[in-house]
Amino acid sequence: MSEALAELGRRALAVLGILGHSAAFFVELVRTAPRSLRRPYLTTVQVHAIGNRSLIIIAASGIAVGLVLALQGYITLSRYGATESLGLLVALALARELGPVITALLYAGGAGTSLTAEIGLMKAGEQLVAMEMMAVDPRIRVLAPRFVAGVISMPLLGAIFSAVGVMAAYVVGVWMIGIDAGAFWSQMQDGVDVIKDVGNGVVKTIVFGIATTFIALYIGYECEATPEGVALATTRTVVVSSLSVLFLDFILTALMFSTP
Amino acid sequence: MAQAREATGATGGDSLVSIQAVTFGYDSRVVLSDVSLDFARGKVIAIMGSSGCGKTTLLRLIGGVITPRAGQILFSGVPVDTADRAALYALRRRMGMLFQFGALFTDLSVFENVAYPLREHTQLSEQMIRDVVLMKLDAVGLRGAAALRIAAISGGMARRVALARAIALDPQIIMYDEPFTGLDPISLGVTANLIRHLNDATGATSLIVSHDVEECFRICDYAYLMSGGRVVARGTPQELRAAEDPGVRQFIRGEPDGPVRFQYPAAPIAQDLGVEA
C-alpha cells in the first residue's frame, strides 16, 4: 500500500519536473526566435518543409469536410425549411471550430511527428552536440527556425482549410443540390463576423500552432537517442499535441464565444 | 599535485589543455574521480582504456559540454567550465572534434558540411570558402567527393569528411573520439596516418580516445591508460610496453585473463551442473 503511494508521489513529482523543464524550454524557444530571424533563409526552408508539405492534405481534408458539412447540414436544415442558411452554417462551423481544430490535429500528425523525428534523429546522430562543439547554438540554428515556421504556417493552413471547405460546400449546395447562390452567400455574409468569427478562428490557429510546434520540438529534443526512443517520441507527440489542441480549443471557445 | 607537475615535464613543452583533479558523475554513479591529465602543444596524445572507463567523458569535459563536480579544466590557461556562453564559444572555435560516427549534417552535402564552420564563423567570400573547403577535403583525400550527399558515402569516408570539417578552422586542438573503431585495415592505416600527418603539418595538439593499442602506439607521443574512472598508467609507448603493473600489462598485451577476470563471478561449475564434487 505504502509502495503504491510512494509510486504515485514519484510520478506526480516527475510530471511536475517535466512541466517545469518544458516551460523553461518554451521560454528559451521564444527568447531565441527573434535571433534566428537574422537568417531568414533558415526559417524559409522550414516553412517549406512544414507548410508546403502539409498543403495537400490540408486542402484535401478541407474539401472533404466542406462537402460533408454541406450534405449533412442540408438534411437537417431542410426539416425547418431553412436550407438557404446552409452557407452560413458551413462558414460558421469551419471558421470558428472545424478549421482551426482539424487543421491543428492534421498538422500535429504530419508536420509535428516529422519535426519530432528529425530532432530526435539529429540528437541520436550527435549532430546537435557537434554543432555545440563548433560553437554554433543549436537552439538558434535548428530549434527556433522550426518553431517560427510552425507558428507562421498554422494560421495559413487553417485559413486555407476553411476557405476550401466553404468553396466545396458551395459546389455541393448550389451546383448539386440547387440552393440559390445569392442566398448562400448573402446569409453567410450577414451572419459571419470578420472579427468575431474569422478573427477568432485565426487566433485559435496561432495558439494551436505555438502549442503543437513547441510540443513536437520538446519531445524530439528530450527523447532517447535510439530508434525505439524516436519511435516512442513520435507517438507521444501526436497524443500530447492532439489532447492539448482539444483542451485549448475548449478554453478558447469558452473565452471567445460564450454569450455575454 | 606532484603528479600533475610530473606529467607536464614528461610530455614536454607547456600544456595546451590541463585537467586538474576533476571528479565527474551522474547522481549515484561516479564516472571520473580525481583525475589529472596534461596535453602538451603539438603532440599526439592517446587516452586508452576499456569501455566505460570515462574516456569520452573527458573529451566532453574539455569541450565544455558537461561540467565537473570538482576540479578544473584549463584550455590555454583559461578555465573551460566556468566560462560564460560567449567565452565558451570563443574557446570552442579553437577546438575541432571528430565524433565516433562523424555526426555529419545529413541534410547537407559533403562540401556544405565542411563549409559549415567557415560560413558560421568567418566572413570569407564564397570563392575563398570554396578554396578552403577543397583544400581541407584534399588533405583527407576526398576532394573528388565534394558533391556527394551524406547518405551516399561509406562510414570510413564519413569519418574523413568529419575530420575535414573538424580542421576547417585550423583548430589548436583536434579531439578524436574512437577514430579507429570498426574500420577495415586500409581505412585504419589511412586514418592513423592522417592523424599524425595533420598534427605535424599544422602544429596542433591531437587527442585520441581509443582502445586500439597498436594503432595508438604507432602514432602517439604519449599515452594515458584509464580504468574505473582513474588514471592507472601514463607514459610514452615504450614506457607503457615495459610497465610491470599486471592490469596495465593485460590491457597493453590484450591478454584474455588477468586482473580483469575472464569468468563473470559465479558458483563452481560442478554445482551449477548438479554434479556432486
Place this chain on the structure above:
Amino acid sequence: MSKKQIETLVGLFVLLGMLAIFFLALKAANLASFSFDTTYPLLARFDNVGGLKVGAPVKSAGVTVGRVASISFDNKSFQGMVTLQIDHGFQFPTDTSAKILTAGLLGDQYVGLDPGADEKNLQGGDTIKMTQSAVILENLIGQFLYNKAAEAPAKEGSGPK
C-alpha cells in the same frame, strides 16, 4: 532543391494562405460592408427590449444604417436604454420613431427606424422620443386568450335567446 526554388514555393504558400484569409473575410464575412466610417450615437428607451442583443443591426426601410452599441437599464424610468451607433452618412428627423422588430418569424431582433417629417435632424447624443417595445410572445398569447374569452359571452348572449 535550390534556394531560389524553395523561396518561391514558400512565397506561393504564404500568398495562398493570405488569399484564403481574405476570401474568408470578404466573401464569407461582412468585411465588405464593414465600414470604418465614423458613427454618432442616438439613445432610445424601451419598455421592453425583448431579445435585442448588442451588435444587432439598426435598419431603416430595411437597409442597415447602424448597430446597437449597448443596452442598459435606466433605474429612474425603469426602462431599457439602448444606445445606437448610426453611420454619419445617414441623418434622421427629430420625430423619428424606433421599433424593435423581428427578422422573419423566429429570427434575431433588430431596431427599425421610421423617419418622421421634421425639418431638423437628430444630433449625436439625442434621444429618440417615440419608441415601440418588442413583441413579447407571452403577452401576445395572453392577449389572444383574453380576446377570445371576451368574445365568447357576447356570442353566447346572442345565441339561445
